[in-house]
Amino acid sequence: MPVNEPLLRKILLAIAVLGLAAGFATHFQLGMENLADSIWAFASAPVIAALALSIVRDLWAGRFGVDAIALVSMSAALWLGEDLAAIVVAIMYMGGNVLEDYARGRAQSDLKALTDRSPRIAHRRRGEILESISIESVSVGDDLMVRAGEVLPVDGVLLDDDTRIDESAITGEPFLKACKQGDAVRSGTVNAGEMFHMRATAVAAESTYAGIVRMVEAAQTAKAPFIRMADRFALVLLPLTLIVAAAAWHVSGDPVRALAVLVVATPCPLILAAPIAFIAGVSRAARQGVLMKGSTALEALAKVRTAIFDKTGTLTHGGAQLIEMQIAPGRDEDELLSLLGSLEQASHHVLASAIVALAGNRGLTLTRPDSVCEHRGSGLIGTISGIRVSAGSRSLILAASAPPAWAERVVSRYQGHPVLVVYMAVEGRLAAVLVLGDGLRADAVSAVTRLRNAGVRRSIMLTGDDADAANRIAATLPLDLVVADASPADKVAVVSAESSKAATMMVGDGINDAPALAMATVGVAMGARGATASSEAADVVVLTDSLGAVATAVEIASRTTMIARQSIVAGIGLSALAMIAAAFGFLSPVSGALLQEAIDVAVILNALRALGDHGKRKMGYQ
Known part of the structure; x- marks a missing residue:
């Protein structure tokens, strides 16, 4: 004993x-x-x-x-x-x-506290039979029931219409997260709503929380x-x-x-x-949603003098975000966004999901669309509470007509940039123009500035995207160098070269950037969206969807x-x-x-x- x-x-x-x-x-x-x-x-x-x-x-x-x-x-x-x-x-x-x-x-x-609350039991449904099993027995594709207040046993997707998830234990975020059917949910988080069903997408050993416990x-x-x-x-x-x-x-x-x-x-x-x-220090970082692989990672982080950032999903959100919305004179923006969000509910396009989420985040009421006709690759036409609404490409909405001056100005401003322009018409008249793209994170500028104040002397963007997309994002950031069109091998070479000059931190998504993360003095994975927490390549995993947490980790x-x-x-x-x-x-x-x-x-x-x-x-x- x-x-x-x-x-x-x-x-x-x-x-x-x-x-x-x-x-x-x-x-x-x-x-x-x-x-x-x-x-x-x-x-x-x-x-x-x-x-x-x-x-x-x-x-x-x-x-x-x-x-x-x-x-x-x-x-x-x-x-x-x-x-x-x-x-x-x-x-x-x-x-x-x-x-x-x-x-x-x-x-x-x-x-x-993180290890003590590790999930141990899952409730698996097979037909009409509900059985309690150890989480090691869960297989990918299993239908699991999660009761109110329970810790989610493995990673999965939500099968019910909606629920609320408490992610505070692993991200430090105190607010509940609203999830809808099809959304990814992570092990180690807590069901803060009513009982729901989920489908397992990973076994216990490969789920987010298992990676956290290992770290x-x-x-x-x-x-x-x-x-x-x-x-x-x-x-x-x-x-x-x-x-x-x-x-x-x-x-x-x-x-x-x-x-x-x-x-x-x-x-x-x-x-x-x-x-x-x-x-x-490691414990303090954990409270901020940052996990470090021991004191070695923390000490190395304190010595970092060069920070290298991937673009997509790191400096940017990694998805379609609203960059600008220009509305016709006399129109109300919230009213138009509510109509557009209601219409886009009928589409499975990635842009539609982004627009619906934008309307939801603003607390706007969405109505079920009627008589919807989707023109593949062009847009949607439908009726919302008796109002005819159409949204999509310029050719669908305007046909051969020229856009009015207020719309032409916003379109010209983004000419040549890697963005998507959505035209919206109400009762056949152009009512709004939306510009969507991979938007810069709201805290990206402050995070890079805070890193510089913490002793990081050189900041670099390293991306596989083309130069136009990279330069559009870099224009608003205090960066010293932009490297675009980089293959995975190119990324490794750049990180290796910078690491030979000074202690270097590579910040990426932990999947596509794994070789570069491993090459850097300190590899930091942005793991808020799932399996990154189990990446062996990263020394540090950021569990909250915030670039500012990287700066906080360096400061700590x-x-x-x-x-x-x-x-x-x-x-x-x-x-x-x-x-x-x-x-x-x-x-x-x-x-x-x-x-x-x-x-x-x-x-x-x-x-x-x-x-x-x-x-x-x-x-x-x-």
């Missing part, structure tokens, strides 16, 4: 604290000094024994740390008859470990190069401490001074600060690394000063232990600042 180490540390701390209290009572109330010393020594023994076993276990596994200083200092205190110093060091050492357990638990709480596990176990460097540097501290202690003993002739030096070096803030700060990474460095430099510096003071006799072993514990507490509390929102306004967190 595995040992519950956090519980064991709490028990050992309790024994040491009770031993200290019992010893003081025996010493001051009963006047039995020898018995008090024996109680302190006896209460210190379990801590010393547990620490010795831990060190042996670590050595057997090929690890070595500065916990050995604590063992040496407590053993030396008992050997020199400084039993009070031994029990104080035992309390301070175990207290530091318990505090570290608490801090680590707080830092990991958001990550643990969370990686985040909790992987060590950043920064932390590994800290571990190696910590190895220098033990021999250095022994040298300083021996020198203090040799010069003063007092072995208690050597003991005081050992005590103030126990334990090392270097070991405590870095892991807690990085786990806190930079702040976390800064806090880790602050903690380490301050902790080591203060410990070094304390060692010098102890060597010169200004600190006793007991006061040194108390001082070192204060240093450790300060270091841990500072590292936990990576969890918080300090500087939110300045850094632009959403």
Whole structure:
């Protein structure tokens, strides 16, 4: 049966604290000094024994740390008859470990919440039979029922007319998402409406939430190069401490001074600060809907100086978006959009879906269209509440007639651009012209600007689209370079070249851009639309449909690394000063232990600042 180490540390701390209290009572109330010393020594023994076993276990596994200083200092205190110093060091050492357990638990709480809520059961319908099965038994194509309040077990598509989904646990988005029949739904989200049916499109292991859990596990176990460097540097501290202690003993002739030096070096803030700060940073990013593959990805993100963006689905929405709507004089835009959205409900064209969604997002009422005639590739003609409405190409709506001046101006403005123009007529008269295209994300400009403020010196668009489409989008962005007409091989070459000059971040959809994501120093996948979360190519996955989350991730990474460095430099510096003071006799072993514990507490509390929102306004967190 595995040992519950956090519980064991709490028990050992309790024994040491009770031993200290019992010893003081025996010493001051009963006047039995020898018995008090024996109680302190006896209460210190379990801590010393547990620490010795831990060190042996670590050595057997090929690890070595500065916990050995604590063992040496407590053993030396008992050997020199400084039993009070031994029990104080035992309390301070175990207290530091318990505090570290608490801090680590707080830092990991958001990550643990993700894994704890993993779906385990699915309700599968076969004919008239409804059976509850493990999610591992779900196959693609299964008809699943999801009850109100349940976590969706796998990725799928909605079979019922509509529902509302709570995606806050994986995206950080607090608002419910309205879904309609045919929409994709993701595992790990919650049914916030009534019971509905869905069809599985992926097995459990390949669904969104399984990918999230894998990344969370990686985040909790992987060590950043920064932390590994800290571990190696910590190895220098033990021999250095022994040298300083021996020198203090040799010069003063007092072995208690050597003991005081050992005590103030126990334990090392270097070991405590870095892991807690990085786990806190990864946890903070998870709350913002950004998953990182451990501390390594976070540290690398903090070093990024070049950002490369795919265009479609990254800088843009990746679908048909309304760029501009020009209406005839005297017409009402919402009224026209309501009529157009009502008509387009009868079509399965991708533009129709975009127009219907636009009308729905504005809260407009849509009416069932009548007598609809669809001209394939040209448009629709139908009746909405007795009003004849037509929408489509110029030839369908205007035939050979020239458009009026107000319409000609908007059409001319987009001449040569990769956009689609939809003409709309009401009762045979041109009423509106809509320009649709792959629109720029609303937060794209601010995201690129925030990245520059966070230290990213160079921003590049890298796309397989033609130059005209790329330049139209790039014209409004603060970019340093646009590379268009790029094949997957070209993308890899560009990313490789940029990575050789500086730490580079590639932001893409995680599917078509997988080779480029893998080549970059840090690959960031925009995974809000599904399976990207399970992409092995990405180091970071953005679960919310926002480019601003990429900037937030870089800001969090930079702040976390800064806090880790602050903690380490301050902790080591203060410990070094304390060692010098102890060597010169200004600190006793007991006061040194108390001082070192204060240093450790300060270091841990500072590292936990990576969890918080300090500087939110300045850094632009959403």
